[in-house]
Amino acid sequence: GNSVTQMEGPVTLSEEAFLTINCTYTATGYPSLFWYVQYPGEGLQLLLKATKADDKGSNKGFEATYRKETTSFHLEKGSVQVSDSAVYFCALSDLDTGRRALTFGSGTRLQVQP
């Protein structure tokens, strides 16, 4: 079946530091890949997505590249801000399997200190 593995948190960084959150996946078909962000007390918000190999999703300074050869979709940001503190979820959607739901990783909490 499908699965998503994320690095465990919390990840604690100082403001303006470089961020990488690792995400790898297992899928039977050719999934679309997503990063969602969950701010305290709020629902999940789509941060970025990529639908095929070598696609790069980007938004708000965050980037992730769909790497089929390494089955990875690592999230990066060059300079984090305190306002980026949240929980980040990697997810996949594999339409070929018939299940249209998202499969999520367990989430990585990011704490950015001033």
Place this chain on the structure above:
Amino acid sequence: EAGVVQSPRYKIIEKKQPVAFWCNPISGHNTLYWYLQNLGQGPELLIRYENEEAVDDSQLPKDRFSAERLKGVDSTLKIQPAELGDSAVYLCASSLNQRDTQYFGPGTRLTVL
């Protein structure tokens, strides 16, 4: 454009009591999802609707959980009776169709005492 609306945001009940959650999807979105999010974990699908039809409810514990989506718009998820282990966040999401991006509501945080 309004996002996915859920109510209530918080609910505290005693075990064995019934509880219901309501979701209003984004206007025009045909696909509606209910997810369960346990503390420290990612969401997991409970049920997916295409219009008014439940097309994937394989993960819904049917002995105590039920859901409906009348007229293919709003949806209600019910638990009767609630158990301590049901304490979690219940998320509703919608998408234009089954292949489109899912948009999530703020969730309902349920605490069962």
